[in-house]
Amino acid sequence: MSNLDSAEYVLTTTRSVRKRLDLQRRVDRSLVEDCLDIALQAPNGSNMNTWKWVLVDDPASIRRIAELYELALNDFVVSLGDATGDNYQGAHIPGFERIDASVDYLRQHLAEVPVIVFPLMAGRPEGASVFYQASMWGSVLQAAWSFFLALRTRGLGSAWTTAHLMREAEFADLLGIPPQYTQTGLFPVAYTIGTDFKRAWRAPVSDVASWNQFQS
Numbered sequence: 001m002s003n004l005d006s007a008e009y010v011l012t013t014t015r016s017v018r019k020r021l022d023l024q025r026r027v028d029r030s031l032v033e034d035c036l037d038i039a040l041q042a043p044n045g046s047n048m049n050t051w052k053w054v055l056v057d058d059p060a061s062i063r064r065i066a067e068l069y070e071l072a073l074n075d076f077v078v079s080l081g082d083a084t085g086d087n088y089q090g091a092h093i094p095g096f097e098r099i100d101a102s103v104d105y106l107r108q109h110l111a112e113v114p115v116i117v118f119p120l121m122a123g124r125p126e127g128a129s130v131f132y133q134a135s136m137w138g139s140v141l142q143a144a145w146s147f148f149l150a151l152r153t154r155g156l157g158s159a160w161t162t163a164h165l166m167r168e169a170e171f172a173d174l175l176g177i178p179p180q181y182t183q184t185g186l187f188p189v190a191y192t193i194g195t196d197f198k199r200a201w202r203a204p205v206s207d208v209a210s211w212n213q214f215q216s
């Protein structure tokens with residue numbers, strides 16, 4: 001049994017892969033579809049299967065996606081105003097500089113990834129009640145994360161990104177996504193260079209969980 005057959009190993013070592021995406025190796029459509037088939041076993045509201053998944057492997061589309069992603073990331077930085085550099089609220093998280101360099105690497109190389117996956121949820125969050133919003137997001141994000149885990153078991157990886165949503169309308173236009181759908185992420189998919197990923201830093205359970213009553 002390889003490590004990748006252990007649920008705990010896969011759950012604790014499925015990282016955001018950017019610098020270790022193998023940009024030289026092509027990925028068969030059938031492999032992506034197999035991982036999605038596994039992912040679609042995730043729960044979803046009333047089992048209505050309202051999710052949609054746009055799988056992109058057309059090189060011209062990927063190049064355009066990369067251009068838009070870059071513009072969207074710039075928009076994000078501009079939206080931060082003074083909250084950049086040392087003022088960025090993530091700047092003091094352990095490993096921040098490594099993450100920052102990795103985010104930048106993906107920005108520079110997104111045009112070279114073999115496949116990009118966009119999970120969509122049916123409906124729009126604007127003005128919806130918290131109940132409807134939770135039901136909508138909850139009916140696609142579990143499957144989205146299962147997709148990452150399935151990729152990991154097969155030697156592939158991805159990075160969860162949302163920065164592109166600064167330009168959601170332009171992405172919808174490019175991919176022909178109708179206005180009643182919401183994009184929930186942009187996942188570059190490739191084989192990983194090696195499969196030996198590690199646990200990451202997280203705030204410990206004792207800092208973030210409390211029994212019976214909320215504790216700040």
Ligand SMILES: Cc1cc2nc3c(=O)[nH]c(=O)nc-3n(C[C@H](O)[C@H](O)[C@H](O)COP(=O)(O)O)c2cc1C
Nearest residue numbers: 014015016099102103106159160161162163164200
């Ligand atoms: C909701 C969400 C949005 C994210 N957006 C981006 C993004 O736009 N670009 C990016 O490179 N990484 C993005 N990330 C990846 C995080 O930076 C990453 O999960 C975090 O640094 C922890 O690293 P790890 O996933 O390897 O443990 C996002 C992650 C989540 C969950």
